[in-house]
Structure formats: C-alpha cells, structure tokens
Amino acid sequence: MTVTPAMEVAMTVLDPLLADVQKPTAQARGLPNAHYTDPAKFIEERDALFGAGWAGLAVAADVPEIGDAVPINFLDIPLLLIRGRDSQVRVFQNICRHRGMILVDAPRKIEGAIRCPYHSWCYSTQGQLVATPHVGGPGFNSHKDVDRSTLGLIEVRSHVWRDVVWINLSGDAPAFEEAMSGVIARWAEFEQPLYHGGADSRFTLTVNGNWKLAIENYCESYHLPWVHPGLNSYSRLEDHYNIEIDGLTSGQGTLVYRQLTDEAGTTFADFKNLDSKWDAGAEYLSIYPNVLLGVHRDHAFAIILRPNGPNQTEEFVHLYYATPETSDTLRQKNSEQWKMVFEEDIFVVEGMQRGRRAPGFDGGRFSPAMDGPTHCFHKWAASRLALHRAQA
Structure with a gap:
C-alpha cells in the first residue's frame, strides 16, 4: 500500500505513534504495546488488517x-x-x-x-x-x-x-491476482500441483502471544544463531537475505537449503523445471496479515495464523509435495523436523508478548541491516490502521 500525504496527516493527527512507525528503519519505532494487549485494538485490527484485504x-x-x-x-x-x-x-x-x-x-x-x-x-x-x-x-x-x-x-x-x-471479509478488496501480483510473479515457477502430505503432514501449535509477533519473528533470519542453533549450523545467518515485495509481503531466503534424505540417500521428488537457483535455495514469506509460506525444490509449507484474541494464536501448519506418492519415513521425518524448528520460536513469541506489558517499552527499534522485513510489516499495519481511521 502506498502511503499518501493525506494518510500521513491522518496518522499524525489520530495517533502520533503510528507516524513514528513509518519513519526510515533506522529511526522508526515499532507498533505500541496496546496493539498487542488491548482487546479494543484487536477489534480495530480485525477490520483494518484482516477484513479489508485477503486473509x-x-x-x-x-x-x-x-x-x-x-x-x-x-x-x-x-x-x-x-x-x-x-x-x-x-x-x-x-x-x-x-x-x-x-x-x-x-x-x-x-x-x-x-x-x-x-x-x-x-x-x-x-x-x-x-x-x-x-x-x-x-x-x-x-x-x-x-x-x-x-x-x-x-x-x-x-x-x-x-x-x-x-x-x-469486506468483499471490496482488489481481485486476489491483482492484490498478490508481486508474490505470484516471484514464485511463478512454483505454479504447479501441490499434494498435501496427509495426516502426518499437518500439526497445530498454540502460542500464548499476539499473532503479529509470530509474523514479525518469521519475517527475519536475525534470530537464527540463538533460537535455531541446529538449523544455523548449516544454514547460517550470513547465508540468508531479506525480501520485501510491494510493501505487502516480506521475509527471508537462504542460499544453502539442504534436502532431507533417508538411510538409502533417497530424497523427495523435485518440482519440475525449476531454475538452478533453487537447487540450494529456499524462501520464506509472510503474506500479510496472517499466512506464512515456504518453498523449496522438493516441498512447500503453509502456516495459517488464527488469533484467539490479542494474547493467543493458533498456528495451523501444512506440508506439501510435488507428487502424491511420498516416502512415509521421509515425510514423517520432514514433519518432525519442521515442528521442532517452529516450536523453537514459541518461547520468543511468548517472551515478547510478556514484554509488551512493560509500560516503558515504546515499540522498540529495528536494526537497519537485519530488521527491514519486520519493519515492512509494521509499516503495512500502521498504514492500514491509518486508512481505516481516516475512513471511519
């Protein structure tokens, strides 16, 4: 979404803190505490962030x-x-x-x-x-x-x-293909059949934290060395890059994706006709407001975040493959591996949620080098909230 001068004025008049969110990454603050804890803010976000677009x-x-x-x-x-x-x-x-x-x-x-x-x-x-x-x-x-x-x-x-x-929910968003044109184009090679792995390729995590914190954490790779030491042992911080698409989507990519193998060295079948960059590459995108997607040469996943009020989020995780027939052993191993990675993030999201109860916290700061994708999400949220208030 493009922030117009009128919207900038609305942000300043209605909530100066939202204007601070829109500053350059090096000077910006994050969204105020109330947007993570206040039931009234949660209701406002339901209409402004979820209802107006595609969720x-x-x-x-x-x-x-x-x-x-x-x-x-x-x-x-x-x-x-x-x-x-x-x-x-x-x-x-x-x-x-x-x-x-x-x-x-x-x-x-x-x-x-x-x-x-x-x-x-x-x-x-x-x-x-x-x-x-x-x-x-x-x-x-x-x-x-x-x-x-x-x-x-x-x-x-x-x-x-x-x-x-x-x-x-509002019924008046641009057509999906128009609204999501940037990410659709970026992943055009993956416009192929997806086959859900079945019962052992879905799981649900309940996180006692605001849904936005799950999005923010997924956006960036900055936390890998400390939160995901196993993953970071081969997919290091320096092997990742930031992604921002049209101010509506952000995330990260890795240059060193490593395929899962069984004892015989078998891997999952690859998606067809992919560029060679995907041989060892993978990308992970937060599609605002509440969908987390990942693509690899041989599998993909989707995570749907469903907020239960401002303080709890359910994460519905689904794994997909390029062919309908996959190895039971590999599929289960893949699911267990991703579940372990996503569970490692829970204490971070829940810790940040508890931190939002501190009255002196003003939304925090962003690393200009590492937090661009997270700041992108904050700017999107602030813009949507400003537009919603200006139209009220």
Missing part, C-alpha cells in the same frame, strides 16, 4: 472430498468451509438466514443438505436455500413473503492459491 482462513485440504464441511471461528466470526457438489471450495457465514442459528457445530460430511437444527431450514452445499418446512403454517412449506432465492447462505468472498483458502 488466510484454512487450506483446501481441510475439505478434500465433496460434502466435507468444517466450521471455523475466525476472529469471533462463525464461518463454514465446505466443498460443494460441484467440487468447488466455498466459505459461508455459518448461520441460518432465519434466526441466525449456527448450522454446523463440528466437522462432518454433508450427505444431503445443510439443515438448521432449530427450524430445519435447509441449504445446498452451494448455499441456496432449498427447504423451509412449515414456514407458511403447519403443512405449508412456502409463503408468498418468503423468497428463497434471496435467502441463501451469506457467502464470503474467497480464493484458493497454494492450497490456502484466502477470504476477503
């Missing part, structure tokens, strides 16, 4: 078969992820249009229609209202003033890319 909800692999439905509480909004009879993945508000009752309370397969447990109004897996029992009185299943064609489930605008189900 990650889940992965399409969560609903692999026709009729699969998964209820998701996303920022206190009840949503339903479902694969319809036409095999398309959609997202609806998980409420009946009659009295707002929750429709699906646990993951299940919809064999016929989605039936409301309250008054049995029924919806197709594509969202149309198909039955309204006794709506016109006992034995009368229609009424002239109840137009079923206007009372389908409320659909949330969505798009699937790299198996992530992205949603736009």
Whole structure:
C-alpha cells in the first residue's frame, strides 16, 4: 500500500505513534504495546488488517472430498468451509438466514443438505436455500413473503492459491491476482500441483502471544544463531537475505537449503523445471496479515495464523509435495523436523508478548541491516490502521 500525504496527516493527527512507525528503519519505532494487549485494538485490527484485504482462513485440504464441511471461528466470526457438489471450495457465514442459528457445530460430511437444527431450514452445499418446512403454517412449506432465492447462505468472498483458502471479509478488496501480483510473479515457477502430505503432514501449535509477533519473528533470519542453533549450523545467518515485495509481503531466503534424505540417500521428488537457483535455495514469506509460506525444490509449507484474541494464536501448519506418492519415513521425518524448528520460536513469541506489558517499552527499534522485513510489516499495519481511521 502506498502511503499518501493525506494518510500521513491522518496518522499524525489520530495517533502520533503510528507516524513514528513509518519513519526510515533506522529511526522508526515499532507498533505500541496496546496493539498487542488491548482487546479494543484487536477489534480495530480485525477490520483494518484482516477484513479489508485477503486473509488466510484454512487450506483446501481441510475439505478434500465433496460434502466435507468444517466450521471455523475466525476472529469471533462463525464461518463454514465446505466443498460443494460441484467440487468447488466455498466459505459461508455459518448461520441460518432465519434466526441466525449456527448450522454446523463440528466437522462432518454433508450427505444431503445443510439443515438448521432449530427450524430445519435447509441449504445446498452451494448455499441456496432449498427447504423451509412449515414456514407458511403447519403443512405449508412456502409463503408468498418468503423468497428463497434471496435467502441463501451469506457467502464470503474467497480464493484458493497454494492450497490456502484466502477470504476477503469486506468483499471490496482488489481481485486476489491483482492484490498478490508481486508474490505470484516471484514464485511463478512454483505454479504447479501441490499434494498435501496427509495426516502426518499437518500439526497445530498454540502460542500464548499476539499473532503479529509470530509474523514479525518469521519475517527475519536475525534470530537464527540463538533460537535455531541446529538449523544455523548449516544454514547460517550470513547465508540468508531479506525480501520485501510491494510493501505487502516480506521475509527471508537462504542460499544453502539442504534436502532431507533417508538411510538409502533417497530424497523427495523435485518440482519440475525449476531454475538452478533453487537447487540450494529456499524462501520464506509472510503474506500479510496472517499466512506464512515456504518453498523449496522438493516441498512447500503453509502456516495459517488464527488469533484467539490479542494474547493467543493458533498456528495451523501444512506440508506439501510435488507428487502424491511420498516416502512415509521421509515425510514423517520432514514433519518432525519442521515442528521442532517452529516450536523453537514459541518461547520468543511468548517472551515478547510478556514484554509488551512493560509500560516503558515504546515499540522498540529495528536494526537497519537485519530488521527491514519486520519493519515492512509494521509499516503495512500502521498504514492500514491509518486508512481505516481516516475512513471511519
């Protein structure tokens, strides 16, 4: 997002601290403590940072078969992820249009229609209202003033890319391909089929910290020598580089990715026709606001962050491969390795969260050489918040 002069004025007038975030990296401060601890700020960010653009909800692999439905509480909004009879993945508000009752309370397969447990109004897996029992009185299943064609489930605008189900809650963001053009172009070589590794290639981590801290930590490689000594033993700090894309995405890359092997020296199959730079290269991007992606020559991953209020975050991790058939031993080893790396970050995120309770902390500072990707995220958040306040 480009910060216009009007937005800069709005930031200064409405919150001088947000203006400090926008300064050059060497002089900037980070977001104030309240943005990590205050429930009111969390609600504001729900609209300004999550609702206005494209956020990650889940992965399409969560609903692999026709009729699969998964209820998701996303920022206190009840949503339903479902694969319809036409095999398309959609997202609806998980409420009946009659009295707002929750429709699906646990993951299940919809064999016929989605039936409301309250008054049995029924919806197709594509969202149309198909039955309204006794709506016109006992034995009368229609009424002239109840137009079923206007009372389908409320659909949330969505798009699937790299198996992530992205949603736009406001409904008015630019088209996904336009909004994400920079990162799509950067990883164009990886526009290939992705195959989820299955049950042993997904895991969930619960972190007692604000979701933004998980993004900030993932953005940079600065912490590798101290937090990930095993990884740093071969993928050293000096082997990494910073990435910033359009002010909307940031992260890091490595020049020394090392493929996993089993006892026989077997590796995962590579993605096809990749440039030679990927022989030993890999990249890790934070797609604002809440998706973390990684690509390698032979596998990829996606992490969806779902905040549970300002103080807790769930991280849903999914691993993908270039072919549907992979070695069980290698796949499990890969999952265990990544889980160990991501678990090593938990104490850092939780420690920073506790640190945000210190009244003298003013948002912190950034290393001009090492923290550019993290500062990029802070600038994006401040810009979105300023625009949201200016439009209020």
